[in-house]
Amino acid sequence: MHRLRREDEETVTGVKIGYIGGGSQGWAHTLINDLAQCETIAGEVALYDVDHEAARKNAELGNQVMDREEAVGEWTFTAHEDRALALRDADFVVCSIQDPPEETFAHDIDIPQEYGIYQTVADTVGPGGTLRSMRAIPQYYDIAATVREECPDAWVINYTNPMTTCTRALYEAYPDINAIGLCHEVFHVQEMLAEVAERYVEGADDVDRDDIAVNVKGVNHFTWIDEARWNGRDVFQYLDRELDRRKPIPGYEPGEFADAGYWINNFQIAFDLYDRFGVFPAAGDRHLAEFVPWYLAIDDPDEFHRWGVRLTPSEARVSDDESPAKMAEFENEAGEFELNDSSEEVVDIVRALLGLEPVKTNLNYPNVGQCPDLPDGAVVETNAVVTGDDVSPITAGTLPRQVHSMVETHVDNQETIVEAGLSGDLDLAFQAFLNDPLVTIERERAAELFADLVDRERDYLDAYDLAGASVLAD
Numbered sequence: 001m002h003r004l005r006r007e008d009e010e011t012v013t014g015v016k017i018g019y020i021g022g023g024s025q026g027w028a029h030t031l032i033n034d035l036a037q038c039e040t041i042a043g044e045v046a047l048y049d050v051d052h053e054a055a056r057k058n059a060e061l062g063n064q065v066m067d068r069e070e071a072v073g074e075w076t077f078t079a080h081e082d083r084a085l086a087l088r089d090a091d092f093v094v095c096s097i098q099d100p101p102e103e104t105f106a107h108d109i110d111i112p113q114e115y116g117i118y119q120t121v122a123d124t125v126g127p128g129g130t131l132r133s134m135r136a137i138p139q140y141y142d143i144a145a146t147v148r149e150e151c152p153d154a155w156v157i158n159y160t161n162p163m164t165t166c167t168r169a170l171y172e173a174y175p176d177i178n179a180i181g182l183c184h185e186v187f188h189v190q191e192m193l194a195e196v197a198e199r200y201v202e203g204a205d206d207v208d209r210d211d212i213a214v215n216v217k218g219v220n221h222f223t224w225i226d227e228a229r230w231n232g233r234d235v236f237q238y239l240d241r242e243l244d245r246r247k248p249i250p251g252y253e254p255g256e257f258a259d260a261g262y263w264i265n266n267f268q269i270a271f272d273l274y275d276r277f278g279v280f281p282a283a284g285d286r287h288l289a290e291f292v293p294w295y296l297a298i299d300d301p302d303e304f305h306r307w308g309v310r311l312t313p314s315e316a317r318v319s320d321d322e323s324p325a326k327m328a329e330f331e332n333e334a335g336e337f338e339l340n341d342s343s344e345e346v347v348d349i350v351r352a353l354l355g356l357e358p359v360k361t362n363l364n365y366p367n368v369g370q371c372p373d374l375p376d377g378a379v380v381e382t383n384a385v386v387t388g389d390d391v392s393p394i395t396a397g398t399l400p401r402q403v404h405s406m407v408e409t410h411v412d413n414q415e416t417i418v419e420a421g422l423s424g425d426l427d428l429a430f431q432a433f434l435n436d437p438l439v440t441i442e443r444e445r446a447a448e449l450f451a452d453l454v455d456r457e458r459d460y461l462d463a464y465d466l467a468g469a470s471v472l473a474d
Helices: 027-035 052-066 083-087 105-114 126-150 163-173 185-200 236-246 268-277 285-291 301-307 314-319 346-353 401-423 426-435 443-456
Strands: 005-008 011-020 041-048 074-080 092-095 155-158 178-181 212-219 222-230 359-366 379-386 391-393
Touching (some): 011 027, 011 083, 027 041, 027 052, 041 052, 041 083, 074 083, 092 126, 092 346, 105 314, 105 443, 126 401, 155 346, 163 359, 163 379, 163 401, 178 379, 185 212, 185 222, 222 285, 346 359, 426 443
Parallel strands (some): 011 092
Antiparallel strands (some): 212 222, 212 379
C-alpha cells in the first residue's frame, strides 16, 4: 500500500490512483474534473492505456487543468506504457476499458439484427452483452493479477460494462481483492422520483435526487426498488398516481423519435414493469428492454419508438458523438475544458475509503446476504455504506417471486460466462448465450449467430479454445 500522509484532520496527501483505460474520453475526463475541485485529497494519477498516446494526452490535459486558478485540487498526472508500473503501490485503481468499437461493438449490434434480434444497448445482456463479457473477462483476470502483484490492498473501482461480469471476474481471479462497481443508472431514477415528490408531496420543492432515499436490489441495469422516501416521507406510494398520469403506456407512435437523440428515456418501460410487478425498476428503459423478451420482439426498429425509446445503431457506437460521457460534457463554447458538477461519486468514495467522510450509495459488490434470495458471491447491486477502508452492504430484502425469477436467470448466465472466461471454454459461453431471454431464435440459428460473432471478433477472443469448440464445428 502506498504510504499516505495526513496533513491535518481534513486532508490526505500522497494518494496514488492507477487508472486502467487512462486514455478514456469519458470517465478519465470526469475524474480530472472532479479531482480538480477536491481540496481534501492530493497525489498522483498514473494513467495506463493500450493506446499510450491517448493516455499521454489525458495526462497533459489533467496537468493543465490542475494549473488553473479555479482548480483547488493538487494532483499530478503521468502516463505509463507499463501497466504494472502504473499500478505499483497504488491506493486505488480505476478501470474503464473498451475494445475498439468498430471492430467489436458494431458487430455486437449489427450481426444479431441480421438474425432478427434487436438490441438497444448491447453491452450488458443479449447477444452483444454476452460477447462483450467474453472479451472483457480475460482482461479483468489479467488486471486482477496485476493488482495482486503490485497493489494487493488497493481498492479497485470499476466503471466498465458489463459491470457485473467484469467486477465478478476480479473476485474470481483474486478472491482477496477489494473491488466495487459504480453505475449512475439509479441516479436517473432518483431524479425522476424527485419530480414525483415535487408533484405529490406537500412542501416538496426543488427536491434534489440526493435527498431521495431508495432501497435498491438486483443486478446492474436490472435493479429494482420497493421503497423511496424524501425527508422520511413515503414517495413510493405516489407511483400509482404517477402511472395513471402517464397512461396510456406505451404512449407514442412508431417512428415518432426518428430525429431524437439515441439516449432518450421516457420511463415508459419502467412504469410498465412497475404496473405488472409492483416494484419499480431502477434503470433506464434502454437497458431494461434487453433483460426481458417482449419489448424488443419487433419487426422494424421504428416499432420500438412506441415505448419512448429508440435503438442505438452501430454507427453511433463507433462515432459516439452524442454519448453523455464524452469530452463535450466538459467543453465550453470555445472548446475548452471547463469545470462543472459531474454528479458522479468516485471522488466521494475515495474520500470515504480514506476515512474522511462516510458515503451511502448504491454499488456493485459480491453478495454476502444483502440480496438473500440470490446466490452468495454473485455480484449484486444494492446500497452500501462506504467508510474507513471498508464497504458494508445494506440488506435489501427479497424480490417478488416473478421478478426474482427474471433476475436469477441473468445471475446464472453471468456466473456461467465468468466461468467460461476463466477456463476458455467457448461451449460453456454458448450455454449462457443460448439461455439469454433475447435469443428467441431456434437453437441451430442461435449457434450460427454465435459462430458468426465469434468469427468476426476472433482477434479479441484468443483466451478461448476456438479450435476445440463444438459449437463452431456444428
